[in-house]
Structures are given as C-alpha cells and as structure tokens.
Amino acid sequence: MKTLNTMNKTSKNNFITYGIVLAIFIFCAVYIETDMATFLFKGLMVPICVNVILAVSLNLTVGILGELSLGHAGFMCVGAFAGSFFSMMTQETLTSVWIRFPLAFIIGGLSAAFIGLLVGIPVLRLRGDYLAIVTLAFCEIIKNIMNNLYIAKDINGLHFAIGVGAYNEIEFDAASKQVLINGAMGITGTPNDSNYFWGFALIFITLIVILNLVNSRTGRAIMSIRDNRIAAESVGINITKHKLIAFVISAFFAGVAGVLYSHNLSSVIATKFDYNYSILVLVFVVLGGIGSMRGSVIAAIILTALPEFLRDIGNLSDYRMLIYAILLIAMMLINNNDYLHQMTQGVLGKFRLGKKSKKNEQEGVS
Amino acid sequence: MAMLEVRDLEVNYGAINAIKKISFDVNEGEVIALIGANGAGKTTTLHTITGLLKAKGGSVKFEGKELLKTPPHKIVEMGMAHVPEGRRIFQQLSVYKNLTMGAFIRKDKAGIEETLAKVYEKFPRLEERKKQIAGTLSGGEQQMLAMGRALMSNPKIVVMDEPSMGLSPLFVGEVFKIIEEIKASGTTVLLVEQNAKKALEIADRAYVLETGKIVLSGDAKDLMNDDSVKKAYLGE
Numbered sequence: 375m376k377t378l379n380t381m382n383k384t385s386k387n388n389f390i391t392y393g394i395v396l397a398i399f400i401f402c403a404v405y406i407e408t409d410m411a412t413f414l415f416k417g418l419m420v421p422i423c424v425n426v427i428l429a430v431s432l433n434l435t436v437g438i439l440g441e442l443s444l445g446h447a448g449f450m451c452v453g454a455f456a457g458s459f460f461s462m463m464t465q466e467t468l469t470s471v472w473i474r475f476p477l478a479f480i481i482g483g484l485s486a487a488f489i490g491l492l493v494g495i496p497v498l499r500l501r502g503d504y505l506a507i508v509t510l511a512f513c514e515i516i517k518n519i520m521n522n523l524y525i526a527k528d529i530n531g532l533h534f535a536i537g538v539g540a541y542n543e544i545e546f547d548a549a550s551k552q553v554l555i556n557g558a559m560g561i562t563g564t565p566n567d568s569n570y571f572w573g574f575a576l577i578f579i580t581l582i583v584i585l586n587l588v589n590s591r592t593g594r595a596i597m598s599i600r601d602n603r604i605a606a607e608s609v610g611i612n613i614t615k616h617k618l619i620a621f622v623i624s625a626f627f628a629g630v631a632g633v634l635y636s637h638n639l640s641s642v643i644a645t646k647f648d649y650n651y652s653i654l655v656l657v658f659v660v661l662g663g664i665g666s667m668r669g670s671v672i673a674a675i676i677l678t679a680l681p682e683f684l685r686d687i688g689n690l691s692d693y694r695m696l697i698y699a700i701l702l703i704a705m706m707l708i709n710n711n712d713y714l715h716q717m718t719q720g721v722l723g724k725f726r727l728g729k730k731s732k733k734n735e736q737e738g739v740s
Numbered sequence: 741m742a743m744l745e746v747r748d749l750e751v752n753y754g755a756i757n758a759i760k761k762i763s764f765d766v767n768e769g770e771v772i773a774l775i776g777a778n779g780a781g782k783t784t785t786l787h788t789i790t791g792l793l794k795a796k797g798g799s800v801k802f803e804g805k806e807l808l809k810t811p812p813h814k815i816v817e818m819g820m821a822h823v824p825e826g827r828r829i830f831q832q833l834s835v836y837k838n839l840t841m842g843a844f845i846r847k848d849k850a851g852i853e854e855t856l857a858k859v860y861e862k863f864p865r866l867e868e869r870k871k872q873i874a875g876t877l878s879g880g881e882q883q884m885l886a887m888g889r890a891l892m893s894n895p896k897i898v899v900m901d902e903p904s905m906g907l908s909p910l911f912v913g914e915v916f917k918i919i920e921e922i923k924a925s926g927t928t929v930l931l932v933e934q935n936a937k938k939a940l941e942i943a944d945r946a947y948v949l950e951t952g953k954i955v956l957s958g959d960a961k962d963l964m965n966d967d968s969v970k971k972a973y974l975g976e
Contacts, residue, residue, distance in 0.1 A: 591844075598830055598841060605828035605886075607792060610816025610845040610893060 388585045391668040395581065398675070399574040406570065416570075418682055420638040423573025424631045425678045427580050429658035429670040431627035434584050436656070437665030438593065439620040440600030441498070445509030446628050446655045448516040449486040451647035453629025454636035455520055455555065457482030458564040461637065462554055465565055475567045479576070479633050486629025489516075490622045498617040501603070505621075513652055520644035525555040560643035561636070568638035576634060577671070580627050585667060587623065596620045661705045673705070741804065743768045743897060743928055744789070749798035751781075751788050758784045760952040761798065766897065771919065771929040773939040773960065775973060776949035782932040783825055785949070786901050789930075790822040791815045802897075817845050821895035825902045827882040829889070831875035835866055838874050838885055842892030851894070859888045862921060880911030887918060897928040904935045916942050936973035940964045948973075 402419060405411045428446060435443045457478040468474040497508045524541040526533050529550040535541040538557055555561050587593050595616045598606040607613060636642040658677060662669030680701060684694040708714055742765035751759040759781045766772045774782050787793040789800050791812035800807040807815055816822070821842075830838050839859060843852045860867035863884045869877065874885055883903055890898050903919070904912040916938050923929055923942075933939035940946055940960045948956040948969060956963065963969050 594841070595844065601830050601832060602828050604792070604824050605830060605889075607812045608790070608816070608822040608824050608828065609842050609889065610813045612811070612813040 384589050387668075388581075388589075391581060391585065391671065392578070394668065395574070395577055395671060399570075402570055402574075412686075414682060414686060418679055419570035420568045420573050420634065422675055422678045423570065423577055424635045424638075425655070425658065425674040426577050426671050427627055427631040427634070428655045429662065429674040430577075430580050430584055430667050431624045431631070432655050433659045433662070433665065433667060433670045434587070434620055434627075435624040436659050437663075438588055438600065439596055439617060439624075441617070441621070442503060442506040443509045443621070443624070444506050444649070444652050444656070445493075445511075445513035445516075446624075447647040447649075447651035448509065448513035449490060449625040449628035450632035450635065450651070451513075451516050451520060451644060452489050453482035453486040453632030454642055454647070455561060455632075455644075456485035456629070457633030458561045458636040458642060459525070459554060461565055461567070462561070462563060471565075471567050474565075475572065475637070478567075478637070479630050482633035483626040483629040486632065487622045487626035490625025491618065494618050494621045494625075498621060499614050510649070510652075513647070513649060517644050517647055520555075520560075520647075521558050523555055524553075524557050526551060526553045528552070558643065558645075560641050562641040564636055564640070564642065566637060566640065568634050573634060576630060580630070581667060581671075583623070584627070587620075588667075592616065592619060657702070661702065661709065663709060676701075742766060743803060744930065745799075745801040746785075746789070747799045747801075749785070749788060749800060750796040751784050751793060752796045753784075758952055759788070759795075762947075762949070762952070762954050763798075764947050764954065764957065766928060766930050768896075768928055769923070769926065770944045771923050771931060771942055773936075773943035773946040774930070774932045774949055775934070775936040775939055775946055777973075778934070779951070780949040781952045782949055783901055786822075786899055786930070786932050790820065790899055813845070816893055816895075819894075819896035821890035821893050821898045823886050823890045823898060823900040823903060825905065827879065827886050829874045829882055829885050831873075833874055834871055835874055835877070835885060836870040838889055839866070839870075839892050842889035843894075845893055852892070855892055855894055859891050862891070862918060863888050880907050880914065883907060883911070883915060884918070887915075887922075891922070891927075895927060897930060898922060899930045901932050902934060903931070904933065904938065912938060936969070937964075 406416060406419070428450065432443065432446045435441055460481045461474060461478045464474055464477075468477070493508060493512055497505050519536070522537050524533075524535040524538070526544070526546065528547040530547060533544050533546070535544060541557070588597075595606070595611045596619070598609075598611060599613055599616060603613065632647075658674040659670055661677070662671070662673030677698075681694055681698050684697055685691050690697065744766040746765070747763050748761045749759055749763070750757070750761055762785065764772070774785060776782050784793065788795050789807060791807065791810060795808050798808075802815075802818060802820060805818065810818070830841060833841070839856060840852070843855065846852055860870075865881060866884060866888055869881065874882065877885060887898075887900070887903065900919070903915045907915065912935065919929055919931065920942050931939060931943065940963055943960040945958065946960045946963050947954050948963070956966065956969065964974070
C-alpha cells in the first residue's frame, strides 16, 4: 500500500511537469499559428527548446548523479555536427523530413553518447572532481578539432582533412566538388528542419525518458551513489556502471539538442560550443534547483527568453544585462529562502486539504 | 575448508604498509572478532575483504573463490554483506526505503517481503519507524538500520565494522544482543570492534591486531583471560 502511495506522489509530480510544458506548448502554438507572434518570439522558440533539453539532460548528471560536468556544450557540438553531416549527405536521397530529421536526431544523439562513453569509462571510475576537469578539457578539444576539420566530397567519394594545409593538398574533381564541413567556417547549408513543434516533441521525449529513469530501479541506484557512495557499494550497486548510464544518457540528449540547434541555423560554427555555453547550461540547472527537472525547464525558458525580450523594450535595452543579473540573484535568493518556501508550501497545502490523510513521502525529485 | 580464508594479506596506503601479511580463517556459523587499538588496521582489513580497497598481495578466498579481483557489487551477490563503519545509511530516504535498498541485488519480490518481515522481527524499533526519514533517527537506531539493511540481501556472512562506535551503553548492549541473534539464525559474522570486552564475550574466536600484524589469536574465552590482552584492551 505504501509503495502505491509514493508512486502516486512521484507520478503526480511528473504529470505537473508534463502539464506545464504542454500548457506552454499550447500557448505558443496558438500564439504563433494565429499570427500574433512577433518575429523575435518565433525566432526564440527553437533556442528555448534547445536550452530546455540541455538543462534537463545536464541536471541528470549534476542533480541526480551528483557529478559536475563542465563540457555539456562539447556533447552538443558532437551532436550538431554529426546530425548536420547526416542531413546534408542524405538531403537528396531522403526527401521526407519525417524520416530524415528523426534519423538525424538519433545519429546526433548516438554520436554524442558514444563520445560520452569514451570520456566516461576512464573518468567515472575515479572519485572526486575529475569529471569536471576532464569534461572542461574535452569541450575545448572538440571545439578545436571541429574548427580544423574539413570534409568534402566529389566523384571519388569523401575526403577528410585536419587543418587547412592538409585540405589544400587534396586534389579534387572540380566539377563535382562539394564542401560539407569547412573548418572554421563550420557547416553550411543544413536543411532548416527545426521548428517549435519538433522542439517541444523532443522536450517531451527528454522529460519522459529522464523522469522515468529517475524513478526506476536504476535511478534509485544512481541517486544512492550520490547520497552515500560507501553505503551504495555495500548494498551491491555497481558504481561505475550506474554512473556511466546516467552520464551517457545525459550526453545523448545534449547531442539531440545539438541537432535541433544546427538544423535551425543556415550555418553552424564550432566556436559557438565553448566553455561559456556549458556554464550557461549549468546556470539553468543551478538556478532551477539541482535535481529538479521542472525547475530546469522553467529556468531555461526564463533565462533564454528574458535577455532577448528586454532588448525589445525601448528604454530598458541599455540595462538589459543589468536586469538579467538582478534576476539571477533574485532567483538564487528565492530558491534558498526558507520563509518563502514555507509560504508556497502553505498555499499548496490548502489545495491538498482533502488528501491530507494520504502518506506523502519525500522523494527528493520532482 | 573455512568459509573465508585470508592468507598473507598485504595492503599499502601509498608507501605505508598498513597490513603486513596477515592470515586468518572464518568458519561457517562462527562469530569472529578482530580487535585492536586505533590504527591497527582493522577497518583496512575489512575494506580489502569487501573490495573497497585494493590489496598489494596475498589472497582472500570466500567459499573457495578469490575475492581480491572481484568488484564490490559482485561480492555482495556472492553472499557477503557489509555494515560499513559510522552508520552509512541513506539519510534522505525513509527507513523502509533504506531497507529495500539493501535488497537491491535481489529480484524475488516474495523473498524480499519475507526477509523484511524477519528484519522487522529482529528490529521492532525499525518497524515502528518505517516511514521516518532515516537521517532523523538516533545514532543507535541508525546502526540498527545499517545492520537491518545488510541482512536484507540475505547474506551468508555479515561483515561489521565497529557496530558499537559512538553509541550509548544501552544501545551497545542491544547491538551485541542482535549479533548473537544473527549468529543463532545461522549467519556467519566477522566483527571488527574496539570494544574488546563486549566483542570477546559474544565471539567464538578472536584475532588481536597490532600495527598491521596479528599478534594473538585463539578462543575468545582464552583471550579474555590472557594477561597481555587484559592489560592492553580490557583495562584490568
């Protein structure tokens, strides 16, 4: 009986999260389809979706696994380039976007997950902050590799080169030459398949996968490693395996977000996926509440949209970053304010009066 | 053949030789105590047996299988449960969930329920408080929870690290009473303890560790009457 009630509590929490995302989706859909939305609003939809997916997936590593990752943009970069490359290669053969685009997501996600596995296998066996150090370096390495990677095709097939010198030495068949990835110029000509519909669909998939993972046997094992490593080891949990599961899934969705991002722009350059982007995603996670998926969604939406909307409001545009900073501080204070917390709990409590008799057990995850 | 055979076990912390070729046996159904002062290497020995630390040399055989190359989660599956030092429980979870985490490696739901009932029988206090968040339990209750959680995996042998550390005399008595009950139900116990008097009272045999070496061993009753043990550990 008890397990049933706790199930209700967590799935209720999850449905609130789904409900919030659904409500935002319906609002945006109505707003855009009735042609009321500004150009800015429409343009922001995909970046918001990208950031929400990034924040939720990073929260799996930071909040649930309890390891710090500073290279989330690196996995996004891998996904973006892999997905774009696939789309450009198959543009002519796979004309249906309904087949090509999901395949691009899967390929982008799997590439990022594979790289995540390579990074994770050695690093996650260690205790301590090594993951933060290694992912930080990894993000820079990926950025620099992508910045110097040239891929072109002609009648003879694909040609790869690292560095512009090596690229210039390749002899191409001039008539059929097509540059796919052009070093620092990035990848140009990706089909613009992304829109808010795909974005929200992916947010839902990300949330469903991650929330279900968190509430599963595997999820409990992952959280037990975070809470007490020795106790987890002593009850027979395979530490390395469960850490890897969380980290690789996190990298997979970062890759998916990268694909969504790259199919929104006509050209993608590697320098966009730098340290600052990784930290920005971490800011979403920390301000939304570590371990709270709903918080990550809300923080990512507000903090992506706000600086852009402030740009639009006449006199305020000069103070845009100032207001952004104040908001960051305010969110931090509100998050850690016991008094406010109690107040919201009290208000919520009134709605639950009839259900007071039910046993509510704290799960630590919403 | 003994259930657990430790032969010439050597463990280093960096350059420091913490365990210097110790050997001992644990037979099925026994309660074995490893006693000794602070820094003698008791916890190091246990952590090496349960796979949390790497050994430099020697062998640890559990029912004939080598443990030193086995990862910790496999060791639990083989039937060895570990009650770590300092009451390492999952602070945020309820008592009930802590206990179910103990059965993580088991998949037989009916069997888990049965073991849970047995654990509640041994620790009535845990049943009273099954919905309470574990971090709010008293020190003694947390120790009971750690012991109960270890029993949830239905082990052949329970390895306990300082179960009486930091507890009130009342709870110390209780903890040792429970160890005797665990023995009575047929589970082997390997116990590391600073409270030599209490440990020797309930143990069948004991080994005395001193700076990484076994200096004395034998029947617990004999050791209790041994002059050097009396002087060094029993304060007489």
